[in-house]
Amino acid sequence: MSGIQLFSPLSVRDVTLRNRIVVPPMHQYSAVKGFPTDWHLMNAGKFAAGGAGLVIVESTKVERRGCGTVGDLGIWDDKFIAPLGRLVKFIHEQNAVAGIQLGHSGRKARANRPWEGDGPLTRRPEIEDWDAWTPVAPSAIAHSEKWPVPRALGTAEVKDLVEAWGQAGRRAHEAGFDVLELHGAHGYLVHEFLSERSNQRDDAYGGSELNRMRFLIEVTEAVRKHWPAGKPLFVRLSVEDNAGWGPEQSVKLATILKGKGVDVIDCSSGGITDVAPILGKEIKYNYQVPLSDYVKHHADIMTMAVGLIIHGDQAEQILRRGQADLIAVGREILNNPNWPMDAALKLGVEGPFRNVPPQFGYWLGTRDKRGFGTRPSTWQTGLEETGKLL
Numbered sequence: 467m468s469g470i471q472l473f474s475p476l477s478v479r480d481v482t483l484r485n486r487i488v489v490p491p492m493h494q495y496s497a498v499k500g501f502p503t504d505w506h507l508m509n510a511g512k513f514a515a516g517g518a519g520l521v522i523v524e525s526t527k528v529e530r531r532g533c534g535t536v537g538d539l540g541i542w543d544d545k546f547i548a549p550l551g552r553l554v555k556f557i558h559e560q561n562a563v564a565g566i567q568l569g570h571s572g573r574k575a576r577a578n579r580p581w582e583g584d585g586p587l588t589r590r591p592e593i594e595d596w597d598a599w600t601p602v603a604p605s606a607i608a609h610s611e612k613w614p615v616p617r618a619l620g621t622a623e624v625k626d627l628v629e630a631w632g633q634a635g636r637r638a639h640e641a642g643f644d645v646l647e648l649h650g651a652h653g654y655l656v657h658e659f660l661s662e663r664s665n666q667r668d669d670a671y672g673g674s675e676l677n678r679m680r681f682l683i684e685v686t687e688a689v690r691k692h693w694p695a696g697k698p699l700f701v702r703l704s705v706e707d708n709a710g711w712g713p714e715q716s717v718k719l720a721t722i723l724k725g726k727g728v729d730v731i732d733c734s735s736g737g738i739t740d741v742a743p744i745l746g747k748e749i750k751y752n753y754q755v756p757l758s759d760y761v762k763h764h765a766d767i768m769t770m771a772v773g774l775i776i777h778g779d780q781a782e783q784i785l786r787r788g789q790a791d792l793i794a795v796g797r798e799i800l801n802n803p804n805w806p807m808d809a810a811l812k813l814g815v816e817g818p819f820r821n822v823p824p825q826f827g828y829w830l831g832t833r834d835k836r837g838f839g840t841r842p843s844t845w846q847t848g849l850e851e852t853g854k855l856l
């Protein structure tokens with residue numbers, strides 16, 4: 467299709483994405499007791515209808531204790547399979563691939579929704595299971611002064627949690643998802659095991675680098691047992707966390723995970739400290755792309771780039787430079803759920819509306835044929851002017 471890599475299909479195991487555009491997991495904080503609502507259907511649905519290749523549903527918690535806020539999605543019981551399946555069905559009807567991220571908030575659990583005041587929640591009578599929701603972590607070390615000290619998990623509890631991730635993987639499969647992503651980033655439970663700052667255990671899950679990786683490795687093995695061999699498995703890492711964990715450790719980990727059946731590393735950063743995940747640099751377009759580039763070439767694994775990728779030609783340039791296999795567009799797709807169509811037009815893709823539902827595609831395609839569709843891109847010029855290109 468016009469040689470534009472952003473719109474070239476990608477097959478991973480038995481799943482083929484129609485293009486390289488991914489909607490990354492983005493919490494909506496809108497679940498009710500862990501169940502998705504119509505909001506989730508609308509949210510995932512509009513991105514799938516807008517033409518993304520893969521829509522990854524937000525971090526969905528493998529156990530109740532792992533919920534970040536009262537509005538987190540859950541997958542800790544079979545009762546969640548059918549309602550999540552409703553999202554999958556709708557995404558599939560728009561010819562997109564359906565993904566879900568599995569997560570656990572660890573010591574950052576029991577928090578406010580961001581727009582209700584970021585940080586820990588204060589006790590509320592309407593939360594009946596307040597005490598059972600006590601944050602847990604590898605060690606009894608608070609995220610920062612404003613956060614409570616979590617309860618350290620016992621070794622047997624860690625093993626139970628590994629199994630909880632495995633069962634969540636089974637449920638995701640039964641709900642019909644095609645792609646599973648494990649959330650290993652942003653200072654949540656898995657990352658807390660990886661980081662020396664939050665993990666000071668003296669059992670097999672703490673101490674050496676390999677011991678700190680053990681939880682994620684066992685989670686991956688447990689998930690792979692239930693997640694069919696034909697379906698892709700992604701892991702999101704904070705490739706650089708600015709607190710002792712960096713690209714070299716990430717490459718070692720990615721190499722091990724590849725051997726356990728992981729196909730794609732979703733390359734993010736930060737979150738283990740209160741320092742913003744931009745590694746102390748001035749935030750720029752593509753700020754995490756070098757991390758994706760590094761992991762892709764040193765671990766010889768497919769990667770997804772994410773973080774301030776806003777323009778179609780910017781995304782295309784990352785792919786052409788061989789810095790990533792997939793491009794995740796987060797906040798910009800909240801701004802414009804039809805971003806893939808817009809990017810196709812600006813990049814001059816032939817038949818830019820070919821892969822979107824005919825309810826839009828037919829009318830926009832007709833207009834395009836009459837020469838009213840093409841739009842110039844503004845990104846390159848904008849960057850040259852502001853000097854923001856990395």
Ligand SMILES: Cc1cc2nc3c(=O)[nH]c(=O)nc-3n(C[C@H](O)[C@H](O)[C@H](O)COP(=O)(O)O)c2cc1C
Pocket residue numbers: 490491492493494524525567649651652702734772773774775794795796797798
């Ligand atoms: C509203 C919102 C919710 C998010 N929720 C998640 C999440 O559930 N899991 C996750 O790994 N990252 C989450 N993120 C991070 C995004 O996936 C993405 O990495 C980040 O927004 C940077 O990409 P962008 O610059 O394209 O927005 C969230 C971001 C936003 C804006």
